[in-house]
Amino acid sequence: MVKMPDLVLKGKAIKLGDNISTDDIIPGRFAHLRSNLPELARHVLEDAVPGFASRVKLSDFLVAGKNFGLGSSREHAPVVIKMSGVGAILAKSAARIFFRNAINQGLPVLLCDTDKIGDGDELEINLTGGMIANLTSGITLNCSKMPPIMSAILEEGGLIPYIQKHKGFVIIS
Amino acid sequence: MGKTLAEKILSLKSHGEAKAGDVVIADVDLAFVQDTTGPLTIRQFKESGFEALAKPQQTIIFLDHAAPSPAQQLSNDHILLRCFAGETGCRIYEVGEGICHQLIAEQFANPGDVILGSDSHTVTAGALGAFATGMGSSDIAVALALGKTWFRVPESFLIELKGVFLRGVYAKDLILYLIGQIGADGANYKALEFGGEALAQMTMPQRLTIANMAVEAGAKVGLFPGDEITRDFLMEHGRGDNYKPLYPDAEANYEQVILVNLDQLEPMLSLPHAVDNVRPVTRVKGVKIQQAFIGTCTNGRLEDLAVAAEILKGKKRHPGTRLLIAPASRQVLIRAIEKGYIQILIEAGAAILPPGCAACLGLHQGVLGDGEVCLSTANRNFKGRMGNPEAMVYLASPATAAASAIKGEITDPRDLM
Ligand code: SF4
Secondary structure, eight states, rough: OOOOOOOOEOOOOOOOOEEBHHHHSSOEEEEEEEEHHHHHHHHTTTTTTTHHHHOOTTTEEEOOOOOOOOOOOTTTHHHHHHTTOOEEEEEOOOOOOOOHHHHHHEEEEEEESGGGEEEEEEEEETTOOOOEEEEETEEEEEEEOOOOHHHHHHHTSSSHHHHHHHHSSSOOO | OOOOOOHHHHHHHHSOOOOTTTTTEEEEEEEEETTTTHHHHHHHHHTOOOSSOOOOEEEEEEEOTSSSSSSSHHHHHHHHHHHHHHHHHHHHEEESBBBHHHHHHHHTTOOTEEEEESSSSGGGGGGGGGGEEHHHHHHHHHHHHHHHEEEEOOOOOEEEEEEEOOOTOHHHHHHHHHHHHHTTTTTTTTTTESSGGGHHHHHOOHHHHHHGGGGGOSSSEEEEOBBBHHHHHHTTOOOOOGGGOOOOOOOOOSSSEEEGGGOOOEEEEETOTTTEEEEEGGGGGOOOOEEEOOOOHHOOOOOHHHHHHHTTOOOOOOTTEEEOOOOBBBBHHHHHHHHHHHHHHTTEEEEEEOOOGGGGSSSSSSSOOTTTTEEESSSOBTTTTTTTTSEEEEEEHHHHHHHHHHHHHHHOGGGGO
16 A cells, blocks of 8 residues: 655744634635635735745644634635645644645644644654654654544545545545 | 434434444535635546536535626636536526525525535534535535545534523524634534524524534534424425424433523624624724624525614614625525615615625625724624735624614614614
């Protein structure tokens, strides 16, 4: 079985607060750009973190507080985050629809105690084990487990490749 | 063990025994997209190599968010959606028909159905006892092709309602109060199930307002039982045959029980920039507003326009406050014209917008200016929601919005009744 290409991800933390909404990630006023994803991606998080799109580096991690991604079902939100180069999202909790959308896009979302991570900390994430090593502070964090069906979707790189492979949903107990 | 409403519906639709915490594959009775999430869904559907819809007659496209379109890119998105409807034979609701969630309630949802929409307020149909929830484009694309999806069966909170609303207090005040209590993530991944003796008096429009905002507490669904009020609503809307009673078992297991006495509630407001930032109107009175907006899938129904018309009859909006009104559907608009509400509202100085989402999501028909304050009957007030991160949005009932439009500042509707 082909596993995810990046079982271990390395990058720097970009810290965000609690309750980052889908309107923060990609405001409704840019709805006319939704069929032009590269253009839309230039506005990712611009109201919440001025200059974010130019600041973010490939494989950086978004490290948020609670309820990341609350609000709308627009899958454009995880799409533009992924397009901006973010390797994974770490949060204390994530809103339901956003969480599912991110995994469906093959963008890992790990739930853990993000208070133990500072802005700019170097992190190494082991996706298979659900462990985060904070290389800056030396602390190791455990992430809560997602349902096996979601891990399987993430391992295939998203829902569409998963469905193409399995031709449907497979329950793993 | 007895079952909650969520467990009952998902057991039926997964052809097995579904308990909270289980992951099940369930049949989808109805799936829909709207015009800001539909184009991505269609592109994913096509890129995946899917060609046919599992259930064309139970697949619906709504042109409601940018309706009529304010920008060429959105007009082109509409063309894409219309072409897809032509190719696949699914249903399409054109500009001016109304908001997806209102049309689903008027024409489609039944107790026990599983309904998916690529819109977070799909939960609205929970008022009719449908397990209705919002998902993103990938999940909807797959559901359109397979007629199935997967769910983790949610744990349920029972919201037990007693008493009756006092004058000037409405379903909107109840749900704002509840979200203030539960918090914006307090019911994350859970089902809110409404019960208690107050339901016998609670109309379908009130239930729709409440179920609509379940997602603002993080919930996956906001479910009402299928009772006599559901049956009467279905009969009025020509689908009485689709009624089946739906109640939770007496020994159902709830993660939490929250008791609310309706006669202890007062008019409530949600303050910028979070829906759970809730206070009684009496504590926020006097804040100047430049715009009042009555409409949306939360509060754009006939009963909402009736309340607004009652308060605005023979009065005028404050000269410093614009009053925007968008009926939730064509049917709502026609009935509001027949009943004389529209005339009253126009005479009071309102601008009537076409049935649809209108100013709610900040892309047209009432975008706010820098530093402006809007009192809206919608369900969200996140920063930037109404098109400008420098503006402030307060959420309240249609009565509070109408009273505030007259005074030009946040006003307790009971002062004008
Ligand atoms: S009225 Fe507002 S909340 Fe409702 S579907 Fe339209 S944009 Fe979404």
